[in-house]
Amino acid sequence: MCGITGYIGPKDAFHVILDSLKKLEYRGYDSYGFATLHEKRIHIYKDVGKISNVNSGYLPGNIGIGHSRWATHGGVTKENAHPHLDCHGRVAVVHNGIIENYQELRDELTRKGHIFRSETDTEVIPHLIEENLNLGFVEAVKEAVKKLKGRYAIIALSPEHHGMIAVRKGSPLILGVKDGECYVASDIPAFLDHTNNVMYLDDNEMVIVTQNDLKFYNVITWEEVKKRIVTIEWSAEQAKKGEYAHYMIKEIMEQKDTLRRAINQDDNEIEKIAKSIAEACGTFFTGCGTAGKVAFTAEYAFSKIAKKHVNYIVASEFPNYHHFLTNETLLIAISQSGETADVIEAIETAKEKGVKIISIVNVVGSTIARMSDHVFYINAGPEKAVASTKATTAQLAVIYLLAYASAGKLQEGKKNLMDLASKVNDMLNPRYEERIKKLAEMIHAQPNIYIIGRSINYPMALESAIKIQEVSYIHAEGFAGGELKHGPIALIEKNTPCIALVANDEVKDDVISNAIEVKSRGGFIIGISPENNEVFDYWLKVPDVGVMSPIVNIIPVQILAYHLGLLRGCEIDTPRNLAKSVTVK
Ligand code: M6R
Numbered sequence: 001m002c003g004i005t006g007y008i009g010p011k012d013a014f015h016v017i018l019d020s021l022k023k024l025e026y027r028g029y030d031s032y033g034f035a036t037l038h039e040k041r042i043h044i045y046k047d048v049g050k051i052s053n054v055n056s057g058y059l060p061g062n063i064g065i066g067h068s069r070w071a072t073h074g075g076v077t078k079e080n081a082h083p084h085l086d087c088h089g090r091v092a093v094v095h096n097g098i099i100e101n102y103q104e105l106r107d108e109l110t111r112k113g114h115i116f117r118s119e120t121d122t123e124v125i126p127h128l129i130e131e132n133l134n135l136g137f138v139e140a141v142k143e144a145v146k147k148l149k150g151r152y153a154i155i156a157l158s159p160e161h162h163g164m165i166a167v168r169k170g171s172p173l174i175l176g177v178k179d180g181e182c183y184v185a186s187d188i189p190a191f192l193d194h195t196n197n198v199m200y201l202d203d204n205e206m207v208i209v210t211q212n213d214l215k216f217y218n219v220i221t222w223e224e225v226k227k228r229i230v231t232i233e234w235s236a237e238q239a240k241k242g243e244y245a246h247y248m249i250k251e252i253m254e255q256k257d258t259l260r261r262a263i264n265q266d267d268n269e270i271e272k273i274a275k276s277i278a279e280a281c282g283t284f285f286t287g288c289g290t291a292g293k294v295a296f297t298a299e300y301a302f303s304k305i306a307k308k309h310v311n312y313i314v315a316s317e318f319p320n321y322h323h324f325l326t327n328e329t330l331l332i333a334i335s336q337s338g339e340t341a342d343v344i345e346a347i348e349t350a351k352e353k354g355v356k357i358i359s360i361v362n363v364v365g366s367t368i369a370r371m372s373d374h375v376f377y378i379n380a381g382p383e384k385a386v387a388s389t390k391a392t393t394a395q396l397a398v399i400y401l402l403a404y405a406s407a408g409k410l411q412e413g414k415k416n417l418m419d420l421a422s423k424v425n426d427m428l429n430p431r432y433e434e435r436i437k438k439l440a441e442m443i444h445a446q447p448n449i450y451i452i453g454r455s456i457n458y459p460m461a462l463e464s465a466i467k468i469q470e471v472s473y474i475h476a477e478g479f480a481g482g483e484l485k486h487g488p489i490a491l492i493e494k495n496t497p498c499i500a501l502v503a504n505d506e507v508k509d510d511v512i513s514n515a516i517e518v519k520s521r522g523g524f525i526i527g528i529s530p531e532n533n534e535v536f537d538y539w540l541k542v543p544d545v546g547v548m549s550p551i552v553n554i555i556p557v558q559i560l561a562y563h564l565g566l567l568r569g570c571e572i573d574t575p576r577n578l579a580k581s582v583t584v585k
């Protein structure tokens with residue numbers, strides 16, 4: 001949460017940063033700000049609102065930092081927007097993360113006479129740096145960092161130093177490098193238009209950036225660290241909307257290709273991890289939100305395909321299960337961004353017990369990828385819309401590969417997935433979208449939508465609810481079909497839309513019975529299924545792909561959520577109160 005960026009080079013820093021912040025907007029979008037360095041002075045501009053609405057403005061200078069905020073400490077006000085300054089305007093800081101001991105530091109600094117102008121945790125950082133500015137900017141930042149507790153990525157600048165200093169502990173920070181220029185940002189798309197040569201800052205590292213030099217240090221030992229440049233294959237085009245009105249629909253349509261890319265894993269690695277699962281004394285899948293629902297699907301996929309018991313625990317609850325972890329346990333963490341704080345904490349808990357970590361991640365070089373003993377990259381390309389779509393189905397594809405490999409049937413699984421990918425290709429046509437749009441027109445004014453599924457489609461009923469909630473703000477809830485009559489059926493009124501996820505499997509008749517129960521209480525039944533059924537008031541056909549039905553069943557719901565959001569005038573790619581990567585607990 002929050003996007004931070006910095007630039008040094010021959011260009012106008014303000015414009016470079018404005019452009020970068022727009023690309024980082026998915027990380028936070030309630031307020032924004034800039035600070036540049038020019039003629040030994042810090043120039044600052046900040047405001048509330050979305051950075052995407054900023055099309056003018058200027059600050060002088062070729063060195064600058066910027067921030068797009070998702071509020072944690074303090075409301076959405078201009079005063080709370082970053083960058084934050086020290087008492088005398090000699091230090092400016094942007095920050096992503098949380099300073100856990102900020103109250104204690106703030107009290108101490110206030111006692112020493114520092115004047116605070118915001119309610120943020122961040123503001124303690126420039127004041128801490130100010131405390132030791134007489135030692136020089138670099139030393140002052142080092143001293144400040146020693147006092148900070150929590151997870152953070154910060155970029156600081158000061159007229160005392162012709163450049164920037166960035167420090168990372170738990171929140172992402174990547175450098176984009178080019179001759180005579182350096183970009184620092186929370187995520188690669190921020191500078192992908194300028195360079196795809198990147199250097200990763202690891203946890204507890206600091207980089208001192210000047211126009212022609214980069215010096216990396218470990219902030220615990222203060223030893224210099226050598227880094228290498230990595231060339232990223234993502235193109236700037238992939239990270240743009242192109243002909244589409246929103247990233248979300250672009251990313252939904254990209255599933256024609258992204259599924260194939262996810263399936264294209266190294267067979268040996270898949271077999272190797274399947275063997276580790278077989279040998280492990282307990283395998284846990286974890287993730288948050290949508291990725292959590294994929295992790296939950298793994299429980300069913302392994303049971304059905306490999307007759308193997310694996311466990312799902314939502315990442316924020318994972319630390320409560322530490323008693324069950326040993327050095328023979330395996331943790332498989334799923335995350336699009338690779339930066340989700342709850343997943344990172346789950347991994348840290350597991351590592352303390354010597355657990356082996358496998359991850360299924362989209363963002364190359366992300367924190368979770370770097371914490372893992374082995375990473376499967378889903379290769380979906382940048383996912384910019386807050387609502388996860390193409391990453392979800394790609395993660396599911398990797399889960400199926402592992403489940404099939406665990407059953408000793410990897411090639412069969414691969415073939416089935418490739419067939420599925422071509423069926424998805426056929427499905428994602430304009431006529432299909434039109435039919436879903438018509439459905440959205442019929443139900444967009446409804447206050448509630450319910451989704452039912454059983455067995456392997458139960459996690460997808462939960463995921464369907466997330467999609468509808470975050471994109472259309474309609475109250476949506478997913479249930480296991482069998483649970484309806486134990487309470488939720490009381491919510492059904494005349495015309496209440498209820499989506500039934502029906503696959504051609506052993507629970508088909510039971511879900512249909514549940515749909516009949518809802519219909520007899522006035523519900524409007526939307527069937528997502530390979531075959532029509534008389535209980536359906538509206539049918540969305542999906543290909544029959546057997547045990548892999550979650551992949552095809554979730555796609556029409558993604559399109560439905562998109563059209564519901566459009567009809568209700570919602571901010572499709574940047575829903576209220578949310579951010580793409582949730583880097584706070
Ligand atoms: O980057 P991650 O996959 O770790 O993100 C996890 C969740 O925050 C994410 O899936 C969230 O639920 C999405 N907004 C859902 O569309």
